[in-house]
Amino acid sequence: xxxxxxxxxxxxxxxxxxxxxxxxxxxxxxxxxxxxxxxxxxxxxxxxxxxxxxxxxxxxxxxxxxxxxxxxxxxxxxxxxxxxxxxxxxxxxxxxxxxxxxxxxxxxx
Numbered sequence: 001x002x003x004x005x006x007x008x009x010x011x012x013x014x015x016x017x018x019x020x021x022x023x024x025x026x027x028x029x030x031x032x033x034x035x036x037x038x039x040x041x042x043x044x045x046x047x048x049x050x051x052x053x054x055x056x057x058x059x060x061x062x063x064x065x066x067x068x069x070x071x072x073x074x075x076x077x078x079x080x081x082x083x084x085x086x087x088x089x090x091x092x093x094x095x096x097x098x099x100x101x102x103x104x105x106x107x108x109x
Contacts, residue, residue: 012038015102018084023103033103037087040108041067048092054104063098065089 012034019030043049044067052062066072072090088099 008038019103022085036105037102040105043108044089049108051108052106053100054106064092066092
């Protein structure tokens with residue numbers, strides 16, 4: 001339990017520092033955003049979640065997505081390198097994988 005908590009906190013701080021360095025967030029804003037991202041990823045691993053984010057063209061998108069193993073199709077092919085500045089999820093409305101920038105997450109629910 002303690003190791004899992006430490007790993008989550010390490011990931012949280014890593015994400016927050018990335019937001020500060022790459023997107024110019026203040027540390028307070030970065031910590032808020034990192035917590036929101038952590039909550040979203042955790043919720044999507046347990047089921048389908050409604051959330052909102054800003055698309056690259058400025059449009060606000062409401063999505064229903066998941067990362068739960070039983071709810072997503074198997075992926076075949078080449079493993080991609082993880083990009084820490086993106087959240088990749090399975091979109092239940094579009095029936096396809098989608099992604100968006102961590103900095104663009106607006107709210108959950």
